[in-house]
Amino acid sequence: MNAKYLLAPALAAAVSLMSAAAFAAAADYAFEPVTPEMKKGDDVIVAVRLVHKPTGKAVPDAVIIRRRIDMAPDGMAEMESPVSPLPSREPGVYAFKTDLPMAGRYQVTLSAKVQGEPETVTGKVVVKATK
Numbered sequence: 001m002n003a004k005y006l007l008a009p010a011l012a013a014a015v016s017l018m019s020a021a022a023f024a025a026a027a028d029y030a031f032e033p034v035t036p037e038m039k040k041g042d043d044v045i046v047a048v049r050l051v052h053k054p055t056g057k058a059v060p061d062a063v064i065i066r067r068r069i070d071m072a073p074d075g076m077a078e079m080e081s082p083v084s085p086l087p088s089r090e091p092g093v094y095a096f097k098t099d100l101p102m103a104g105r106y107q108v109t110l111s112a113k114v115q116g117e118p119e120t121v122t123g124k125v126v127v128k129a130t131k
Ligand SMILES: [Cu+2]
Pocket: 071, 074, 076, 079, 102, 104
């Protein structure tokens, strides 16, 4: 038998596996809070870790292209705080300075470009501010 006919189905299977991987790719990443709870106040540092779920490894060198912090989890989505990025002190950890003016839950929404990943990775993290 000609090797070409044996290879074709294997190639087709490989191609469909690759497209399945591409489809699942952005969902393979998750943001996790480094500290889920902190004191309310101004100039609070919120840090999140970007994790590649299949390997459990932190993902360094992602570029955060959108960031938002608001109180949506406590029904105050319009209560948005300014967010400014801080230099990363640990690979895979992305830190921001923001204001958490009242006690309660805050939602951090982030969009990131990950090296080697064509899709934009978007995630939400909830942190709690205490009195
Ligand atoms: Cu509020």
